[in-house]
Amino acid sequence: MDFSYTIWIAILPFLAFAINGLGSEKLPQKTSGWIATVAIGISAFLSYKTAIQYFSSPSRGGIIAFKTTWLRFNGTLHIDLGILLDPISVMMLVVITTVSLMVFVYSMGYMKNERGYDRYFSFLSLFSFSMLGLVVATNLFQMYMFWELVGISSYLLIGFYYDKPSAVAASKKAFIVTRFADLGFLIGILLVSSLTGTFDFGVLTRPEGLGFASAAPFLGLSTITWALLLIFMGGAGKSAMFPLHIWLPDAMEGPTPVSALIHAATMVVAGVFLVARLFPLYTAYAPGALEVVAFVGAFTTLFAAVIACTQYDIKRILAFSTISQIGYMILALGVSGHGGEAGLGYMASLFHLFTHAFFKALLFLGAGAIIHAVHTNDIREMGNLRKHQPITHVLFLIACLAISGIPPFAGFFSKDEVLSATAASHPVYFAIAMGAAALTAFYMFRLYFIVFWGEERAYPNAPKEAPFIMLGPMMVLAVGSAFAGFIPFGHFISSDGVPLATHIHWPVAITSMAMALVGTATAWRFYKSQSGSSEKAAKALGSFHTSAANKFYIDEAYIIITKGVIFKMVSKPLAWIDRNVIDTFMDLLAAITHWASRQVREFQSGQLQKYAFIFIAGVIIIVLSFIYAAR
Amino acid sequence: MGTGAIIFYSIATIMVVFSFLAVVSQRVLRAAVYLLFALAGAAAVYFMVGYFFLAAVQLIVYAGGIVVLIIFSILLTSHIGEKMQKPDGWKVILTSVVGLGGAALSVFVITNHAFMPQHQKGIEASMATIGEKMLGYGAGGYVLPFEVISILLLAAMVGAIAVAKRNKTNDNG
Amino acid sequence: MVEQVPLHHALIATTLMFFIGVYGFLTRKNLITMLISIEIMLNAVNLNFVFFNIYLFPGTLEGHFFSLFIIAIAAAEAAVAIAIFISLYRNIRSIDVEDANTMKH
Numbered sequence: 082m083d084f085s086y087t088i089w090i091a092i093l094p095f096l097a098f099a100i101n102g103l104g105s106e107k108l109p110q111k112t113s114g115w116i117a118t119v120a121i122g123i124s125a126f127l128s129y130k131t132a133i134q135y136f137s138s139p140s141r142g143g144i145i146a147f148k149t150t151w152l153r154f155n156g157t158l159h160i161d162l163g164i165l166l167d168p169i170s171v172m173m174l175v176v177i178t179t180v181s182l183m184v185f186v187y188s189m190g191y192m193k194n195e196r197g198y199d200r201y202f203s204f205l206s207l208f209s210f211s212m213l214g215l216v217v218a219t220n221l222f223q224m225y226m227f228w229e230l231v232g233i234s235s236y237l238l239i240g241f242y243y244d245k246p247s248a249v250a251a252s253k254k255a256f257i258v259t260r261f262a263d264l265g266f267l268i269g270i271l272l273v274s275s276l277t278g279t280f281d282f283g284v285l286t287r288p289e290g291l292g293f294a295s296a297a298p299f300l301g302l303s304t305i306t307w308a309l310l311l312i313f314m315g316g317a318g319k320s321a322m323f324p325l326h327i328w329l330p331d332a333m334e335g336p337t338p339v340s341a342l343i344h345a346a347t348m349v350v351a352g353v354f355l356v357a358r359l360f361p362l363y364t365a366y367a368p369g370a371l372e373v374v375a376f377v378g379a380f381t382t383l384f385a386a387v388i389a390c391t392q393y394d395i396k397r398i399l400a401f402s403t404i405s406q407i408g409y410m411i412l413a414l415g416v417s418g419h420g421g422e423a424g425l426g427y428m429a430s431l432f433h434l435f436t437h438a439f440f441k442a443l444l445f446l447g448a449g450a451i452i453h454a455v456h457t458n459d460i461r462e463m464g465n466l467r468k469h470q471p472i473t474h475v476l477f478l479i480a481c482l483a484i485s486g487i488p489p490f491a492g493f494f495s496k497d498e499v500l501s502a503t504a505a506s507h508p509v510y511f512a513i514a515m516g517a518a519a520l521t522a523f524y525m526f527r528l529y530f531i532v533f534w535g536e537e538r539a540y541p542n543a544p545k546e547a548p549f550i551m552l553g554p555m556m557v558l559a560v561g562s563a564f565a566g567f568i569p570f571g572h573f574i575s576s577d578g579v580p581l582a583t584h585i586h587w588p589v590a591i592t593s594m595a596m597a598l599v600g601t602a603t604a605w606r607f608y609k610s611q612s613g614s615s616e617k618a619a620k621a622l623g624s625f626h627t628s629a630a631n632k633f634y635i636d637e638a639y640i641i642i643t644k645g646v647i648f649k650m651v652s653k654p655l656a657w658i659d660r661n662v663i664d665t666f667m668d669l670l671a672a673i674t675h676w677a678s679r680q681v682r683e684f685q686s687g688q689l690q691k692y693a694f695i696f697i698a699g700v701i702i703i704v705l706s707f708i709y710a711a712r
Numbered sequence: 713m714g715t716g717a718i719i720f721y722s723i724a725t726i727m728v729v730f731s732f733l734a735v736v737s738q739r740v741l742r743a744a745v746y747l748l749f750a751l752a753g754a755a756a757v758y759f760m761v762g763y764f765f766l767a768a769v770q771l772i773v774y775a776g777g778i779v780v781l782i783i784f785s786i787l788l789t790s791h792i793g794e795k796m797q798k799p800d801g802w803k804v805i806l807t808s809v810v811g812l813g814g815a816a817l818s819v820f821v822i823t824n825h826a827f828m829p830q831h832q833k834g835i836e837a838s839m840a841t842i843g844e845k846m847l848g849y850g851a852g853g854y855v856l857p858f859e860v861i862s863i864l865l866l867a868a869m870v871g872a873i874a875v876a877k878r879n880k881t882n883d884n885g
Numbered sequence: 886m887v888e889q890v891p892l893h894h895a896l897i898a899t900t901l902m903f904f905i906g907v908y909g910f911l912t913r914k915n916l917i918t919m920l921i922s923i924e925i926m927l928n929a930v931n932l933n934f935v936f937f938n939i940y941l942f943p944g945t946l947e948g949h950f951f952s953l954f955i956i957a958i959a960a961a962e963a964a965v966a967i968a969i970f971i972s973l974y975r976n977i978r979s980i981d982v983e984d985a986n987t988m989k990h
Contacts, residue, residue, distance in 0.1 A: 714888075714889040716889045716890070717889040717890050720889075720890050720895070721890075721894075724895070724898040727898070727902060728898060728901050728902055728905070731902050731905050731906065731925045731928075732905050734909070734918075734921055734922075734925065735905055735906070735908060735909025735912070735913065735918070735921070735922055735925070736909075740915060740917060740918060743918050743921055744917075744921065747921045747924060747925065750902075750925060750928065751924075751928060754928050754931065754932055757932060757935075758935065761935060761939050763935065763949055765953075766935070766949055766952055766953060769953060769956055770931075770956060773956050773957070773960050774924070774928070774956060774959070774960075777960055778924060778959065778960055778963045781963060781964065781967055782917060782920065782921065782963070782967070784967075785917055785967045785970055785971060786917055788971060788974070789917070789970060789971065789974045789980050790915070790917070790980065796914065796915055796918070797914060799912045799913070799914065803911070803912055804912060806911075807907075807908050807911040807912050808908065810907070810911070811904045811905075811907050811908040811911075812904075814904055814907065815900055815901060815904040818900045818903075818904075819897055819900055822893045822896045822897065822900065823893050823897075825893075827892055827893075827940070827941055828941070829940060829941050829942075829943075830941060830942050830943070830944065832942070832943050832944025832945075833943075833944055834943040834944065835943065835944055835945065835946060837946060837949060841946065842946070842949075845946055845950065846950070852945060852946070852947075854950050854954075857950075857954055861954055861957050861958070864957075864958065864961055865957065865960075865961050867961075868961030868962070868964055868965050869964070871965050871968070872964045872965050872967070872968035873968070875965065875968040875969055875972050876967075876968035876969075876971045876972055878975070
């Protein structure tokens, strides 16, 4: 089968980036949006074609569509660039290009009269290129390069409103936190490649052939476990797992379509994708690392869900919701095994990634439509919007139902698989996942009821329905959110390539539906019916509620660690040494040179007698040396 | 000790003393006069060894011409009555060290060197001999340096006039 | 004189005179006294030549002629030096050697 056209899937957005970035002054207004959208549209079409072509054949092996050696150091050490097509990368291609296309079209309406329209589309195209390159990477190093490119695109887009100090601070925070995590990623890559002698995924995902059990253990864990843990650290940073989650809520300073694309559907799932990509290594050699993965996922799910219940900024609620849902995906991967029914977690995780992309993007785009109409992010200033924005209301409701796991929407099916996987593994994880499901339903419907029901607020301008260019993509995503659950996902993607039957595990399903209904009912009681129960409950929880509202003071803890400990104890002395010791030494060298040259300068003093003196003294010395050296 | 020796030693002492006074004196004009006496002493030595022509030239050119020239320039440029500054202490010390060192070295070399006199028949430095040698072009003839000297003197004359001429534009003068 | 005074005595005298001239040249500040010191040095050299001639080479007149030419050259040099001093005096109003130091760093 010929897949050589797949190179265009990544190249077209890059060309759009280049054209928009370099030529936007020469092109007429607003064409940059069309150029970017057309490029991503063609990429989407090619992705569907690839998916159909790939999945219509029964084999699920990896196909190298394109490969080139970029840097060769010696015979064995080389860095390649290429395109690897296998089930998860093809699935990601479809997800990324579809959501990107929707976001691009939506952005043409949302960013219509903004300053920096062209810059926005060029950065967005750069992001699409980077993300697409990341998922089709044939080797760890290529993935790392595109990982960093994605980080840069995120930085540029979060800080898009660069004259807002909070946006600039948020973009720096995102970049620094993910960069710090990527340090672990890089060390992990180096460890893995030095142990196995290769970066290539084709080799790494067939771990039976690798022989490195002889590496000496370090602090009780084998080297490969450390390497995979460090790689997971990189993934955790990008996917905003605890404690590296602090950047994602602040990243909401960027434009809302950016939040929809990057911080909901695509970039933040890169960590999940990374672990999924290296999954055979994890299951074969580092089951301890998988336990850490599961623990982090579980903790983050619950943690973020609790915080989301107390927030008042619509985008921040959705951000914490994203963190919680990605926690689900990570948890599912962590409890998964390899092969057959044991690999249910793997399939569940990716299924949830797939459905989550649709409804989370829809939620964010809906939030964007609301913000666009009401000009505020604070839900306390919104109310009764269903009268003003009926279509947005319906679409948002579909997304809320999907995320809460209410059948027959997509979220129900994928959550069911995740919950079944955790049930098969450990009861504590199952309980945590259920609790998070209940909380998800609660905070989503809290958001829904406060915004769309309740009493009318005094809006400065009457909120209008969003224009069709914004509603159209939302409708497409709503269709996905509604029906994507019916796709037999396990037929396409499973941990070992053998089709896994996806079926509803009824005990789990009924429990989860019950939990979702409990959450929804609580939200109804608290927020729709205006009974004041919400304030009573908040008071009853007292300090727990306040700390949750302050995001459990994690940001403050970071400030204490960085400013109080690192800056004071480490940076200040080092800076003192640099200024006083090193600079003084350099200045001393310069001063010595200066002094020496001053002395040499005096040879040309212009004073006749000095010259004559040296002359005569020199002659005498020479005569002396002639007389006595000759002896 | 013969009379020749006595005369020589006294003339030598006079020369050395007066030259020393010339270099340490604090008044310019006195230094010039001391120089004159030192040069006269040298002329006396020439008379003593029988080089009369040389002695005459010494008196005429050196004592008469150069010292007079020096005195002229002193009158043109200095404040005669003023005492000149004494040199700095460290300069005196350094120079004394160098001077004494050099003198000691030379004296040491001279006293330890075995000079070998050529035993030849002494030649009379009469005007006829001097004239023949001066304008002779055979062995021991000095016609070439003679001609060159005359060109040098011409160049010096021209140079002195050119340097000391007052410029038409007259910058500082 | 040849028989009565040893050569090295005569040479010591001229050596002393020469180094007195050196001392004067390096110590004095007034340009004209520096010229005087130079003349002293030249004079000492003249005497040296003459002594070598009469003690070591009595049959020739080389030293005699050397001294003669040195006197001529010294005269030319003194003349040019005085001309320079006068021109310098016109420009910087001083004949202190330390004031003539513009050819320096």
